[in-house]
Amino acid sequence: SLRGLTKSFGERTVLDGLDLDIEPGQFVALLGPSGCGKSTLLRILADLDREIGGDVTVAQRRAVAFQSPRLMPWKRVWRNVVLGLPGRPDREKAVAALEEVGLGHRVDVWPKVLSGGEAQRAALARALVREPDLLLLDEPFSALDALTRIKVQDLVGQLWQRHGCAVLLVTHDVEEALLLADRVLVMRDGAIAHDALVEHPRPRDVAEPEFVAQRAELLSWLGVH
Numbered sequence: 001s002l003r004g005l006t007k008s009f010g011e012r013t014v015l016d017g018l019d020l021d022i023e024p025g026q027f028v029a030l031l032g033p034s035g036c037g038k039s040t041l042l043r044i045l046a047d048l049d050r051e052i053g054g055d056v057t058v059a060q061r062r063a064v065a066f067q068s069p070r071l072m073p074w075k076r077v078w079r080n081v082v083l084g085l086p087g088r089p090d091r092e093k094a095v096a097a098l099e100e101v102g103l104g105h106r107v108d109v110w111p112k113v114l115s116g117g118e119a120q121r122a123a124l125a126r127a128l129v130r131e132p133d134l135l136l137l138d139e140p141f142s143a144l145d146a147l148t149r150i151k152v153q154d155l156v157g158q159l160w161q162r163h164g165c166a167v168l169l170v171t172h173d174v175e176e177a178l179l180l181a182d183r184v185l186v187m188r189d190g191a192i193a194h195d196a197l198v199e200h201p202r203p204r205d206v207a208e209p210e211f212v213a214q215r216a217e218l219l220s221w222l223g224v225h
Contacts, residue, residue: 002057004018007037014190015040015041016190017191027182027183028167031218032187034172042168061134065137067139069119071111076110078091081097117148124155140152177198179204193221
């Protein structure tokens with residue numbers, strides 16, 4: 001829950017009195033042009049930026065997956081997954097998370113031997129092992145090739161349905177937002193300019209007239225006609 005959220009960098013205001021509620025278990029996609037404040041908002045929700053104004057109430061258990069997997073090259077994959085968790089590294093917990101994302105066969109390898117898609121899956125495992133109530137995804141598919149991107153998108157949809165956590169996905173891809181989310185937000189001038197529910201049944205077909213119409217509407221809000 002955000003009320004009157006403001007954030008400035010010097011004289012430049014990035015978030016300007018932003019109000020937003022995300023319900024438990026809701027999958028929300030956030031669209032907007034570069035520089036509109038999407039990633040800044042995500043960093044605030046992740047508690048990575050506290051120099052803000054307004055009121056922010058957010059789940060204590062949250063996890064983040066960034067555009068870059070950010071794996072530590074000197075640690076085996078399983079150790080990357082449980083990195084930062086309290087107590088001794090729990091290999092069993094790491095293996096379970098890696099198996100869930102299809103990397104059970106890569107538990108003991110070094111990150112440098114992973115493909116781009118595998119590295120992003122490992123980053124998702126690292127987020128999920130924290131059992132978050134809020135999962136924050138900052139353009140996690142943008143560096144992947146087209147085929148791998150489709151596979152990882154599908155994986156994220158399955159994981160969300162299985163875990164039931166709320167998700168906030170920052171993306172530039174309108175189709176991706178409509179395929180995955182229950183709700184799509186468009187940011188402009190530091191605030192939420194448009195808020196749309198996505199009510200198409202799953203699995204979704206990009207060729208359906210309703211999907212095409214909503215895609216056109218969102219593109220219009222993004223200035224593409």
